[in-house]
Every structure is written in C-alpha cells, then in structure tokens.
Amino acid sequence: MHRMTAPSLRQSQILRGALDLCLLAVIAHGPTYGYEMTKRLAERGLTTVAEGSIYPALGRLQRDGLVETFRQASDGGPPRKYYRLSPAGAVALVEWRAEWEGTRSAIDRVLADIPQTPEVNIEVTREA
Amino acid sequence: MxxxxxxxxxxxxxxxxxxxxxxxxxxxxxxxxxxxxxxxxxxxxxxxxxxxxxxxxxxxxxxxxxxxxRARWHLLVTGLLAIVGGMPGAGLGLFFAYGWSSDTFRERFGQYKTMADGAVELVPFYPPPALILALYALAGLTVAGGAFMAVRSYFAWREDRALRETTFNLLIGTVPAVAAAAGAGITYAWYHDFQDELRVMLGIGLVAALTFALAIAALRALAVYSTRSRGRQPLALPEL
The missing domain is CATH 1.10.8 (Helicase, Ruva Protein; domain 3)
Structure with missing residues (x-):
C-alpha cells in the first residue's frame, strides 16, 4: 500500500527546485514585480506556485546578486519594487537552463518505458 | 487599508x-x-x-x-559581549558593597586620634551614605558603558548595517536594565545584611543577572510588539 499525494502538492515539490530558474526566466523578459511574476507563472501553467513562496525565492536571488531592484511609482498605491536581471543573473540563467534540460532529459529517459495509462500497468502485473 | x-x-x-x-x-x-x-x-x-x-x-x-x-546569533554574541564588557563595572560595584565594609579598608583609611586620656586610638573610616550611593551609580554606569562599548565595538568591526539601530536600542535598553539589576542585587545583599559569605555573593550575582535578563527581555518584547499595538504605517520605500 502506498500513500497518495495530491497532484498539486506533488507539483509544488517538483517546482521547488526549479522556482529560482523560472523566476529568472520571467524576469529576463523585462523588469517586473512580485505579484506580476505570480501572474506570469500562472499564465504559463504554473498555477500551483504559491504566491508566498515567490518572495523568499526573490530574496535568495537578490542576496546572491542575480537580480537587481529599483523603485517605480504605481497608480494609486505604494511605489513598486521592480526586479531586473543582473549580469550575473543572466549568466546563471543560461547555466541553470542547461542544467535543467540535462536533468529533464535524464528523467524523460527514465520514464520512457513507463506506460501512459494505469490500466495497462495492471494487466502487465496480472500476466506476470 | x-x-x-x-x-x-x-x-x-x-x-x-x-x-x-x-x-x-x-x-x-x-x-x-x-x-x-x-x-x-x-x-x-x-x-x-x-x-x-x-x-x-x-x-x-x-x-x-x-x-x-540574524537575531539569534546577534543576541548570543551581543549578550556574551555585554556580560564581558559589564564585568569591570560589576567588580567595582562589589568592591563598593563589600570592600568598604571590610575591617582592613576601614583601618587603612581610618585616622588615629589622641583621646582625652592620652591614648591613641584608630577611628575607622565610614563613607557617607551619599558617597556610597554615588559610587553605586558610578558602578552601574560603568557596567552599562562597558557593555555598550563592547557590543558597539563588535558591530563596528563587523561594519554591520544594523549598527546604528542596534546600538541605539542597546543604549536605551541597557541603562534601565542595569539599574534594575543593581537595585535587585543591592536589595538582596541588604536582605542578607551585606554578609561576605560565598553563598550571598553568588546569590547577588544570580539575582542581578536574572533581573538584567528579564529587564532586557521585557524591553525587547515592548520594542518588538509596540509596532503592532501602535499600528504603525509602513514608511516610504527608500531609494534603491
């Protein structure tokens, strides 16, 4: 018997290691602020990224000098803090993307022989 | 909002x-x-x-x-440094409390007087109460100053961004905490008739240290949670 994990939770766990890369990729398209990043990630299908997890990740990127920040006035609210890629961040983005693609290819190869549907899997087990 | x-x-x-x-x-x-x-x-x-x-x-x-x-690390380091820095002042306070009451001190600073019958007697020296209180205050200030300077030196050495704020808070917080600790220690010593037994001496140190720690904890809690109770509005974003 195995414990079932909710798909959203599982996806969050998978994303945890790739969130910094995703944020760098979003920021690479142009300066943006925290909430806008969550929307852009959601538009690309990453709906399970918790908004609260964006800020610690941005803090990490800022601490490591991979992003720079600047202030810009907003309509009717407090000034916005925008993030943009630093030169070190641009280099990191390229390196991390290569690492990600390598990891993804390896995982794809591992999963290549797995049938797409659970029914097929059950039949294989019964025949054995 | x-x-x-x-x-x-x-x-x-x-x-x-x-x-x-x-x-x-x-x-x-x-x-x-x-x-x-x-x-x-x-x-x-x-x-x-x-x-x-x-x-x-x-x-x-x-x-x-x-x-x-970085609060935990800072608390540990600054706490230890404050104790080390405050030791000379604490020693001074103990000297004023106990050294002056010793027979050796009274005789050393006493005066020989010729009595009416021609005999020469030693009149022991008893410092006036106002002077004793002033010296206690001096010892308390030495504790506070020593602790403050020790912690400030640490932050200056680290070139810490929190230098100004932390040292300012420490300056404000240490003085009443030391006063409370000194008051508790003196009260404890007075309760035990200023006996110079090891047990009493240790008790004074323990009571003073506990009072100091409690006062600092209370002041810190007051400083931290007063933000919420006052409902302070966020300040303007500084230039980035």
Whole structure:
C-alpha cells in the first residue's frame, strides 16, 4: 500500500527546485514585480506556485546578486519594487537552463518505458 | 487599508523586528508586500491567502532567504559581549558593597586620634551614605558603558548595517536594565545584611543577572510588539 499525494502538492515539490530558474526566466523578459511574476507563472501553467513562496525565492536571488531592484511609482498605491536581471543573473540563467534540460532529459529517459495509462500497468502485473 | 491586509503587514513587521531585520529593510519589504497585496485583493484573493495562510512564517522565510534574519546569533554574541564588557563595572560595584565594609579598608583609611586620656586610638573610616550611593551609580554606569562599548565595538568591526539601530536600542535598553539589576542585587545583599559569605555573593550575582535578563527581555518584547499595538504605517520605500 502506498500513500497518495495530491497532484498539486506533488507539483509544488517538483517546482521547488526549479522556482529560482523560472523566476529568472520571467524576469529576463523585462523588469517586473512580485505579484506580476505570480501572474506570469500562472499564465504559463504554473498555477500551483504559491504566491508566498515567490518572495523568499526573490530574496535568495537578490542576496546572491542575480537580480537587481529599483523603485517605480504605481497608480494609486505604494511605489513598486521592480526586479531586473543582473549580469550575473543572466549568466546563471543560461547555466541553470542547461542544467535543467540535462536533468529533464535524464528523467524523460527514465520514464520512457513507463506506460501512459494505469490500466495497462495492471494487466502487465496480472500476466506476470 | 483593508483590516486583513493591515493585519498581515503588521504581523510581518513584528516578525521582522523580532528576528532582527534592519529598519530600512523592514520598510522596503513592507512597501513591496503592501502593493502586491493590493493587487491580489483586487483580483479576488485575500491577503492571508496570498502569503500562504501564515504571515509570520512567510515573513521569517523571506527575511532568512534575503540573509536579513540574524537575531539569534546577534543576541548570543551581543549578550556574551555585554556580560564581558559589564564585568569591570560589576567588580567595582562589589568592591563598593563589600570592600568598604571590610575591617582592613576601614583601618587603612581610618585616622588615629589622641583621646582625652592620652591614648591613641584608630577611628575607622565610614563613607557617607551619599558617597556610597554615588559610587553605586558610578558602578552601574560603568557596567552599562562597558557593555555598550563592547557590543558597539563588535558591530563596528563587523561594519554591520544594523549598527546604528542596534546600538541605539542597546543604549536605551541597557541603562534601565542595569539599574534594575543593581537595585535587585543591592536589595538582596541588604536582605542578607551585606554578609561576605560565598553563598550571598553568588546569590547577588544570580539575582542581578536574572533581573538584567528579564529587564532586557521585557524591553525587547515592548520594542518588538509596540509596532503592532501602535499600528504603525509602513514608511516610504527608500531609494534603491
């Protein structure tokens, strides 16, 4: 018997290691602020990224000098803090993307022989 | 401002203050979060949902990842340095409390007088109470000054961003804490008739140290949680 994990939770766990890369990729398209990043990630299908997890990740990127920040006035609210890629961040983005693609290819190869549907899997087990 | 957003921002600020995030960073993060919470609310989310349901934990993780949460380490280092720095003053205080009451001291500083019958007698020296109190105060100030300088030297050596704020708070907090510790120690000594037994001496040190720790803890809690009780508004974002 195995414990079932909710798909959203599982996806969050998978994303945890790739969130910094995703944020760098979003920021690479142009300066943006925290909430806008969550929307852009959601538009690309990453709906399970918790908004609260964006800020610690941005803090990490800022601490490591991979992003720079600047202030810009907003309509009717407090000034916005925008993030943009630093030169070190641009280099990191390229390196991390290569690492990600390598990891993804390896995982794809591992999963290549797995049938797409659970029914097929059950039949294989019964025949054995 | 919506009550829930205000509550979330207040909890975050309190947590940042508790874990030692410098004031300028607190203001910057508050302003950033406030703007994003406004947008999230406009799109139908609540402020608490946006930060993942636990504002305090969210604030702590954010500050930790930015490398701004250093309270525990600072408390340990500054606490030890404050104790070391305050030792000369504490020794001075113990000398005023016990050294002056010793027979050796009274005889050393006493005066020989010729009595009516021609005999020469030693009149022991008893310092006036006002002088004793003044010297106790001097010992207390030496403790506070020593502790303050020790901690300030540490922050200066580290070139820490929190130097100004931390040392200022320490300056404000140490003086009443030392006064309370000195008062408790003297009261304890007075209760035991200023006996110079080891047991009493240890008791004085323990009572003074506990009072000092309690006073610092109370002042710190007051400083941290007064932000929430006053409902202070986030300050303007500094230039980045």
């Amino acid at each position: 919506k009550p829930e957003r205000e509550h979330v921002l207040s909890v975050c600020r309190t947590e940042w203050k508790r874990i030692g995030v410098p004031a300028d960073s607190r203001d910057e993060m508050t302003t950033e979060l406030e703007g994003d919470l406004q947008d999230a609310e406009r799109d139908g989310a609540t402020a608490l949902e946006y930060v993942g349901g636990d504002a305090s934990s969210f604030a702590r993780r954010w500050a930790e990842e930015r490398g701004l949460a």
